[in-house]
Amino acid sequence: MKDWRYWLAEQRGTLLAFGIFIVMFAIYSGNHPAGFTANVVQTAANKGVLLAFVAMAQTLVVITAGIDLSVGMIFTLTNCMASWLVIGTGLETAFGVLAVLGTGLLCGAVNGAIVIYGRLQPIVATIATGAVFFGLALLLRPVPGGSVNEDLADFLTGRFFGVVPASLVALLVIVLVVWVPFSRSEFGRAAYAAGSSETAAYMSGVPIRRGKFLAYTLAGLLAAIGGLFLTFFTYTGEAAYASGNAYTLFSIAAVVLGGVSLFGGKGSAIGAIFGALAFRTIGDLLFVFDFDPLWQPLFQGVILLIAVSLGAFALFRVRNRLEWFL
Amino acid sequence: MDGAAPLFRMEGISKRYGGVRALEKADLTVTAGGIHAILGENGAGKSTLIKIMAGVVAPDEGTMTLDGREVSFASPAAANQAGIVCIFQELSLIPELSVADNIVISDPPKRIGMIDRKAQRRIAEEALARAGASDIHPCALVKDLPLSRRQMVEIAKALARKPRILILDEATSALTAADVAKVFEVLKRLRSEGLALLYISHRMNEIAELADHCTVFRNGRNVASYPAGSKSDNEVVELMIGREYSHIFPPKLGPNAAATTVLEARNLSWADRLDNISLSVRAGEVVGLGGLDGQGQRELLLAFFGVLRGLSGEILIDGKPVSISSPTAASHGRIGMALIPEDRKTEGLMLPMTVRENLSFAALDRLSKGGIIDRASEQRLIDDMVGLLAIKTAGLDIPVGALSGGNQQKVVIAKWLMRQPRIILLNDPTRGIDVGTKQEIYQLMRKLADAGAAILFYSTDYDELIGCCDRVLVLYDGAVKRELVGAEITEHALIASALNIHGEGAGPRQGVGA
Numbered sequence: 001m002k003d004w005r006y007w008l009a010e011q012r013g014t015l016l017a018f019g020i021f022i023v024m025f026a027i028y029s030g031n032h033p034a035g036f037t038a039n040v041v042q043t044a045a046n047k048g049v050l051l052a053f054v055a056m057a058q059t060l061v062v063i064t065a066g067i068d069l070s071v072g073m074i075f076t077l078t079n080c081m082a083s084w085l086v087i088g089t090g091l092e093t094a095f096g097v098l099a100v101l102g103t104g105l106l107c108g109a110v111n112g113a114i115v116i117y118g119r120l121q122p123i124v125a126t127i128a129t130g131a132v133f134f135g136l137a138l139l140l141r142p143v144p145g146g147s148v149n150e151d152l153a154d155f156l157t158g159r160f161f162g163v164v165p166a167s168l169v170a171l172l173v174i175v176l177v178v179w180v181p182f183s184r185s186e187f188g189r190a191a192y193a194a195g196s197s198e199t200a201a202y203m204s205g206v207p208i209r210r211g212k213f214l215a216y217t218l219a220g221l222l223a224a225i226g227g228l229f230l231t232f233f234t235y236t237g238e239a240a241y242a243s244g245n246a247y248t249l250f251s252i253a254a255v256v257l258g259g260v261s262l263f264g265g266k267g268s269a270i271g272a273i274f275g276a277l278a279f280r281t282i283g284d285l286l287f288v289f290d291f292d293p294l295w296q297p298l299f300q301g302v303i304l305l306i307a308v309s310l311g312a313f314a315l316f317r318v319r320n321r322l323e324w325f326l
Numbered sequence: 327m328d329g330a331a332p333l334f335r336m337e338g339i340s341k342r343y344g345g346v347r348a349l350e351k352a353d354l355t356v357t358a359g360g361i362h363a364i365l366g367e368n369g370a371g372k373s374t375l376i377k378i379m380a381g382v383v384a385p386d387e388g389t390m391t392l393d394g395r396e397v398s399f400a401s402p403a404a405a406n407q408a409g410i411v412c413i414f415q416e417l418s419l420i421p422e423l424s425v426a427d428n429i430v431i432s433d434p435p436k437r438i439g440m441i442d443r444k445a446q447r448r449i450a451e452e453a454l455a456r457a458g459a460s461d462i463h464p465c466a467l468v469k470d471l472p473l474s475r476r477q478m479v480e481i482a483k484a485l486a487r488k489p490r491i492l493i494l495d496e497a498t499s500a501l502t503a504a505d506v507a508k509v510f511e512v513l514k515r516l517r518s519e520g521l522a523l524l525y526i527s528h529r530m531n532e533i534a535e536l537a538d539h540c541t542v543f544r545n546g547r548n549v550a551s552y553p554a555g556s557k558s559d560n561e562v563v564e565l566m567i568g569r570e571y572s573h574i575f576p577p578k579l580g581p582n583a584a585a586t587t588v589l590e591a592r593n594l595s596w597a598d599r600l601d602n603i604s605l606s607v608r609a610g611e612v613v614g615l616g617g618l619d620g621q622g623q624r625e626l627l628l629a630f631f632g633v634l635r636g637l638s639g640e641i642l643i644d645g646k647p648v649s650i651s652s653p654t655a656a657s658h659g660r661i662g663m664a665l666i667p668e669d670r671k672t673e674g675l676m677l678p679m680t681v682r683e684n685l686s687f688a689a690l691d692r693l694s695k696g697g698i699i700d701r702a703s704e705q706r707l708i709d710d711m712v713g714l715l716a717i718k719t720a721g722l723d724i725p726v727g728a729l730s731g732g733n734q735q736k737v738v739i740a741k742w743l744m745r746q747p748r749i750i751l752l753n754d755p756t757r758g759i760d761v762g763t764k765q766e767i768y769q770l771m772r773k774l775a776d777a778g779a780a781i782l783f784y785s786t787d788y789d790e791l792i793g794c795c796d797r798v799l800v801l802y803d804g805a806v807k808r809e810l811v812g813a814e815i816t817e818h819a820l821i822a823s824a825l826n827i828h829g830e831g832a833g834p835r836q837g838v839g840a
Contacts (some may be wrong), residue, residue: 006424006465184440189423193431196422203418203433204483205403265422302672319597319635320628321652322673 013259014271045165053226055254065195065264066122070130071288072248078227081144083237108220144238153232195264380412381405409490419468426450449750458508575793588780594639614795615784619756622804664742674738675726689744733762
C-alpha cells in the first residue's frame, strides 16, 4: 500500500545522484559543439566508467564503515599487470584477464585480512597497502609502456549497434554479476549491519567478519576491473602515482555524491556509479564552455561542495543537539 | 511442571570484571513450559547471568547444561543455534536496516544464494503478527521508529528465531500500556506452547502476574528461589535489598524553607517527550527525579543544560528568566550549571586521554590566562579534587580508561566540580559502579548540597532516591505525576507513582487478561 514510499526513502540518495547526473549531463551535451551524439556519449561513458568501477569498489568498503585508500593503487597496479598479460592469442588473453582480476581479489583480501583480523584502522592499513601496491606497479612498469589485446580493447570500448557504448554495457553486466548478488546475499547484509551498528550486529549473531572480508575482497576485484578498462582505453600500462591517488580521492567524492554514508550502513553502489558519472561530467563541463582548463580543479571543487551540502539539510531539523554527533 | 527434567541448568557460575565481582557461584535451573522471573537490584548480577546464557560473555568458572548435556557458547550466534534467544535491554537492532531485514538478520531465507525478499517479508509479517505488532510496516527503517515500536520489533525478531528458551531483559520498560498487554498475551501463549521463558523486570506487579517461579539475586549470588506467590512483596524486597543496605546514606538535614530558589522551570515542553513540566530546586536541596526509565528524565536534564532545541516554557535561574543555548552557556557565568551524564564512556570522558586532561576539560577557561593553560593552578585544583573525591589512580598522566568504573565516575564528577557549580544535574551517576563508591558519591552529594548547591538527581535505583533526596518528582510519559516530600518517599510510593497507578484511576497495565 505504502510500500513505494519506503522504497523511495531508501533510494533517495541514489535518485538524487541520478538527478544531479542527468542535469549535469544535459548541460554538458547541450553545450557540446557536437551535441548529443553517439560519439559524445561514448567518450563520456569511457571516461566515466573508470571512476564508476573504482567508486563501486569504494562503496563496498564504505558500507562497512571503513574506507579504502588503496583502491586507486589497485587500479594502477592492475593496469600495469594488464599491459603485460592481457595480450596474445584468445586463450592467453583470457588467462591474462583472469590473472589481473585474481590479483585484484588478492589485494582486496589482504586489505580485508589486515583490517578485520589484524584489527587495524582501515585508513592506515590501506594507506600502507596502497603504497605496497604502487611499489609493485612501479616494479612492473618503471616507465610507461606495454600493450594490450587491441581486438578485445576496441570491442569493449566501442559501440554496440552503433549507438550503445560497450563500456556502459560492461558496467551494467558487472553490476548484475557482482553488486546485485552481493547486496542481496547474507554477507552483503552482514556488511551493511556491521557498518550501521557493529555491536548490534554481533549481538544478533550476524557473520560480521565474513561480510566485511567479502566487501574488501570484492572491492579489490572491482578496482581491478577498472584497471583492466584503463588498459583497454590507453593500450598501455603506467605506474602513475598522481593518477592513482586522484582516483582514490575522487572515488570517495563519488561515493558521497551517490548518497553513500561515510559512517557506514547506508547507500548503494548504483548511487555511487551515478555519483562517479556526475563527478566526471562536472569535470568536463569547463571544456564545453571554453574556459581555461586551469580553472578545472577550482570549479570542480565548488560544484562538489554544493552537491554534498544537499545532504546536510536534514541537520536543520535536529532538535536534540546531541544528535549532531551521531 | 513438577518433576519435569530441567531444560537448562547453570551451576557455580562466577564472573569478574577487572576487580569487580559480578557473579559469584550462581546457580539457575530453567524448566520448559514455565516463566521464570529473575529479581534483583541493578548490579545484582542479573545482566551478567543473562549475557553468559546468551553467549555474549564467557564465565570464569562453572558449568551449563542443556538437555542434560554440558554446553558452552562462544558467541551469541552459538547460543541462538542451541535455541537460547535473548531480548536485551540495550537494543540489538540495526538502525539503518528495515524492520524485515532486522527480524530475519541472523538467518535470512535464501534462494540461489541470495536473500529471498518475498519470504523475508512473509516471515517478518508473521513474526510481527505473533508479537501483536502488525501495525509496524516491515519496510520501515528501524531508526525511524520510536523506542516502544523498536522494542516490539525486538520481540518479533526473537520469536522469528523459534527459540526454546526466551530471555526478556527489561523488555517491557519502554513499552506503552497497550503493548505490555499484547506482549503478556504472547508470553502466556509461548508458555503454553512449551517454551521456557526467563523474565527480568523491576516491576513487581508484572512478575506477580506472569511468573511461575522466582529467583532473587543480590551482590552476584542467587539468594533465594521460590514458587511465585509464596512470598509477600515485602519479603521479596527484603531479599533483594539485604539488611545492611539502609545504613549507607548520609543523614538529611531536613527542609530549609529560608533557602532561595536557584533553579526553576515553568511549563517546559519539548517534542513529545516533555509535557508541561514545572519544578523548582532551592539552594542546599537534593531533588530526585523518579519513575520508570525513559519517561523524560534524561530529556529534562538535557533541556536545562541547553542541549535541546525548540524547547517551550521558561527556565529561571535565581528567579530571573534565562535562555540557555548550549552546555557552554549553561556552565559559564552566573548560571554555573554542571551535568554529570549518564554514559560516562561517551558523554563524560575522553577515555584514551589522561586523567589530568579529562579533569581540566570543563574548566579550561578558568585555568588559562590569555589562552594558555596555567599549569600551576591546574595542578593545585586537580590535587584538591583528587583529594576531595579520593580518586584512586596510579598517576594523573595515565589514560582515564584504565581506571575502574567507580573511579572513572569520580573523575566525571570532579571535572565538573572544578568549576564549583551552583546547580548540579546528575543523570543516574551510580549506574554500574561498586557499592563503596556509591556510598562516597551519596556523601559527596550531601556535602555539596550542604555547601549551598542545588542538586537535581535522576536515578533508576529507588533506594538512592529514598536515601538521598529531600523531595522526589516522579515522571511518567514526560510529565510530573507526583511530588513526594520527606517521609513520603517510600519504595511503595515511588513504584506506585512510577506506574502511574494513582493517576486517572487506572494503571498502565489495565486490561491485561489473567
